[in-house]
Each structure stands twice: as C-alpha cells, then as structure tokens.
Amino acid sequence: MEEPLLLLLIMLLAIANNLAQGRLVTASLKEEKLVIKRQLELLNKPAIKSFVTKHGDILDCVEINKQLAFDHPLLKNHSIQMKPSFKITKRKGLNDNSSTILTASQLLPKSMRCPKGTVLVKRIQEEDLAMAKYSKLFGVAFLISNSSSKLVYPYNDPPPGVHNELAALVTSTQNTGATAKINLWSPSVTPNQYSDVSFFVGNDNGIVTNTLITGWTVSNPHLYPDNTRLYTFWTRDSGKSTGCYNALCPGFVQTSQTVTLGQTLSPISRHMGPQYFVHLTLQQDVKTKNWWLLYGEEKVGYWPKELFDSLVIGANKAGWGGEIQSPVSESPPGMGAGHFPEENYRRACLMKYLDLFAPQGFPAVKDLNYYLTKPKCYRAMYGKYPVNEEPPEGDWGNFVFVGGPIGCKD
Structure with a gap:
C-alpha cells in the first residue's frame, strides 16, 4: 500500500504545483494586460467625435491643444503652428498629370469630418504597440555609416535572430527637406515581419543621429490584413531612447482633419495593372525650425524644433529606399512590390519626383550612393529620363526603383 500512496502523493503535489504555476501565469498575464490598458489610456486622448472606417480603424477627433504631443516635457509651453510659413512649391518643367496620385480627400468619405478646433487621430490599439518591437535602421544607419557603400551598425543593431535588410539611394547634400511620389504596394508579411518603402532626412552631429522618416509600411497582418499604411519615425539619439513610430509617443503635432499617422x-x-502613388514631403520651416509632414498639399502636422538638436539647423543627408525585417527562422518578406528593380514599371516599386529643398530653392540631387545590405535579394536602381525621352504616364523626374522577392536568402 505504501507505493500506491507515495505515487498518489507525488501526483497531488504535481497537480498542486501546476495549479500554482497556472495562477502565477494568470496573474502575470493580468498584470501585463493592466500595463497595456494603462498605456493605451495615456496614448489615446478623449475624443469629441469618432469614426470607424471601412478598414476597421477607429479615428478620433481630439481637441488640438489636448493631443498626445503636449505630454512631452519639452512641449509643455509650445505654441501651436497651424500652417508652415513656406509656400508649397513645385519644380518647373515637370509634367505629372497622373490621376493615380491619391489625394487627401480620397482617403476618407465626406461624412467623416472632424468639428472645428479638433484634429484627426488614429486610435491606438493593443496590436499597434507591436510596432515598437521593430528595429529602425533606415535613415539611422546611413548617417552613422562611413563614406563607402558598406553600412555599419554601431547603435541600432537588429535584435539577435533577426534579419534587417536595406536597399536605398542616399545623397550627402545639405537640405531643409525631401519629397517623393511613392508607388503603393502591399507585400505579404507574417505577424513577426515588417516591410516598408520610405525616405528620410537626417543630421549627425558626430555623436548622435537626428532622423525623420516617412513612407508606407505593411505589418501586423492579423490586425491589418495586408493593409498598407502611412507611417513616420523620428529620433534625436539614433533611436536609442527617443522617438517612435507614428504617434506611439508624444512629439508629433497633428494639424490635419483629413490625414493622420497610421492611416x-x-x-x-497591381502587377501589370493600375498604379497608385502617394506624394509625401518632409520640409523644415526655416523661420520656426519645425519640421512639417505634407501629404500632397495637405499639412498633416509637424515635429517641433524642441525635439531635436542637429536637425534644427537642417539636414546633411537624405535617402529613398526600402527596408524589411524578419526572424531568421522565417522566409523573408518581399520588399516594395516583391520584384527586383530591373523588372521596371508596373512590376517593381517606383519612387519618382525625388527632390530636395533648401531656402534658396531646389538643390541638385547629387553625391548619390547606393546602400545595399544584401544586393542579391534587395536592390535599388536610380534613373533619370533624357529630355527627348518620356517614361510611361508622364515625367518622372529623378526616380528610383526599389525591391526584392519574397523568400530570398541569397
């Protein structure tokens, strides 16, 4: 009888231990959910009015002076700038009459409009917080790299077991902004992957990197099934402790009622089908030193000068390209349209009308360098059509094709 009793006692102890462990796990999960709930309460400000889009987003109309930006300690006494002092200018001689540039008015139906005194803000959900896990090298790596085409990563190394690949065209030209019309695609990703096509402006004061980035990104397929979204990223210290994606932290001052970050x-x-673009601009107001984000001619908002140090005096680099991130255990996602740049229009992702800004006008896009971390898989290809030769669907100005196929591992 002793042996059966001993076995029974061991089984009871095991069950008790499992129950205790289960209680600990449950308590830990509850604590984690409570932390996330509190974080979302801090990020999402009270809404005067809200909408639910056909894509499932919740868009809030928040009082402009009560938005998240002003939780930043450096912006407690900040005076809101409703519009930049610069005029939105276009380079003469470029002829892009394409109807495939998505305007701000096309993003939302007329029924979704915010009341006066409020701005449009995408409500942050629990799944949005996952954006913070992605290592952001695009724009940071180029500023801290040497003058060769080889990138170095002294600050923002990708997490262990993660691929972070870049393909871009970078210029070392002093500027007060950059712009591009970016081809919209939707590469497939898993819950642990990320793919974007974007451009940046930045300045390195020799110690840390100040960077602003904008473009489109695809991530979180469970929450956003293959949805392509407007995104931004900013940092004043190479991404070590300042800045964030979109509005996951205080900083960006929203001024628009029709376009918002994360939209x-x-x-x-579509491959060999209709092509769609968004026209994005990062430009500094040289009077206030604030950095504006424009969607076409829509003034989305700005990053106040207080957030930066070296970017206050303008940028010394800019670049256009793509980035992917994936666990090494998974088949990597495609970049851009999932096709190599050499496959050209309607197959590869096109960024056209690449331009820079300066107080005296449009500086030449020169001193260009390719930065390719894995050229067998992801590439960029620069071009400019001769005067007597026109590309499909109007002039492209300076342009670059960028991308690479899904599942490429050399």
Missing part, C-alpha cells in the same frame, strides 16, 4: 492607404497597385 490606411488604398487602393494599392
């Missing part, structure tokens, strides 16, 4: 961009391009 769905639709429709997207």
Whole structure:
C-alpha cells in the first residue's frame, strides 16, 4: 500500500504545483494586460467625435491643444503652428498629370469630418504597440555609416535572430527637406515581419543621429490584413531612447482633419495593372525650425524644433529606399512590390519626383550612393529620363526603383 500512496502523493503535489504555476501565469498575464490598458489610456486622448472606417480603424477627433504631443516635457509651453510659413512649391518643367496620385480627400468619405478646433487621430490599439518591437535602421544607419557603400551598425543593431535588410539611394547634400511620389504596394508579411518603402532626412552631429522618416509600411497582418499604411519615425539619439513610430509617443503635432499617422492607404497597385502613388514631403520651416509632414498639399502636422538638436539647423543627408525585417527562422518578406528593380514599371516599386529643398530653392540631387545590405535579394536602381525621352504616364523626374522577392536568402 505504501507505493500506491507515495505515487498518489507525488501526483497531488504535481497537480498542486501546476495549479500554482497556472495562477502565477494568470496573474502575470493580468498584470501585463493592466500595463497595456494603462498605456493605451495615456496614448489615446478623449475624443469629441469618432469614426470607424471601412478598414476597421477607429479615428478620433481630439481637441488640438489636448493631443498626445503636449505630454512631452519639452512641449509643455509650445505654441501651436497651424500652417508652415513656406509656400508649397513645385519644380518647373515637370509634367505629372497622373490621376493615380491619391489625394487627401480620397482617403476618407465626406461624412467623416472632424468639428472645428479638433484634429484627426488614429486610435491606438493593443496590436499597434507591436510596432515598437521593430528595429529602425533606415535613415539611422546611413548617417552613422562611413563614406563607402558598406553600412555599419554601431547603435541600432537588429535584435539577435533577426534579419534587417536595406536597399536605398542616399545623397550627402545639405537640405531643409525631401519629397517623393511613392508607388503603393502591399507585400505579404507574417505577424513577426515588417516591410516598408520610405525616405528620410537626417543630421549627425558626430555623436548622435537626428532622423525623420516617412513612407508606407505593411505589418501586423492579423490586425491589418495586408493593409498598407502611412507611417513616420523620428529620433534625436539614433533611436536609442527617443522617438517612435507614428504617434506611439508624444512629439508629433497633428494639424490635419483629413490625414493622420497610421492611416490606411488604398487602393494599392497591381502587377501589370493600375498604379497608385502617394506624394509625401518632409520640409523644415526655416523661420520656426519645425519640421512639417505634407501629404500632397495637405499639412498633416509637424515635429517641433524642441525635439531635436542637429536637425534644427537642417539636414546633411537624405535617402529613398526600402527596408524589411524578419526572424531568421522565417522566409523573408518581399520588399516594395516583391520584384527586383530591373523588372521596371508596373512590376517593381517606383519612387519618382525625388527632390530636395533648401531656402534658396531646389538643390541638385547629387553625391548619390547606393546602400545595399544584401544586393542579391534587395536592390535599388536610380534613373533619370533624357529630355527627348518620356517614361510611361508622364515625367518622372529623378526616380528610383526599389525591391526584392519574397523568400530570398541569397
């Protein structure tokens, strides 16, 4: 009888231990959910009015002076700038009459409009917080790299077991902004992957990197099934402790009632079919030193000068390209349209009308370098059509094709 009793006692102890462990796990999960709930309460400010889009986003109309930006300690006494002092200018001689540039008015139906005194803000959900896990090298790596085409990563190494690949065209030209019309695509990703096409402006004061980035990104397929979204990223210290994606932290001052960070961009391009673009601009107001984000001619908002140090005096680099991130255990996602740049229009992702800004006008896009971390898989290809030769669907100005196929591992 002793042996059966001993076995029974061991089984009871095991069950008790499992129950105790289960209680600990449950308590830990509850604590984690409580932390996330509190974080979302801090990020999402009270809404005067809200909408639910056809993509499932919740868009809030928040009082402009009560938005998240002003939780930043450096912006407690900040005076809101409703519009930049610069005029939105276009380079003469470029002829892009394409109807495939998505305007701000196309993003939302007329019924979704915010009351006066409020701005449009995408409500942050629990799944949005996952953006913070992605290592942001695009724009940071180029500023801290040497003058060769080889990138070095002294600050923002990708996490262990993660691929972070870049393909871009970078210029070392002093500027007060950059712009591009970016081809919209939607590469497939898993819950642990990320793919974007974007451009940056930045300045390195020799110690840390100040960077601003904008473009489109695809991530979180469970929350956003293959949705392509407007995104931004900013940092003043190479991404070590300052800045964030979109509005996951205080900083960006929203001024628009029709375009907001994280918004769905639709429709997207189809291989050998219709092509769609968004026109994005990062430009400094040289009077206030604030950095503005423009969607076409829509003034989305700005990053106040207080957030930066070296970017206050302008940028010394800019670049256009793509980035992917994936666990090494998974088949990597495609970049851009999932096709190599050499496959050209309607197959590869096109960024056209690449330009820079300066107080005296448009500086030449020169001193260009390719930065390719894995050229067998992801590439960029620069071009400029001769005067007597026109590309499909109007002039492209300076342009670059960028991308690479899904599943490429050399």
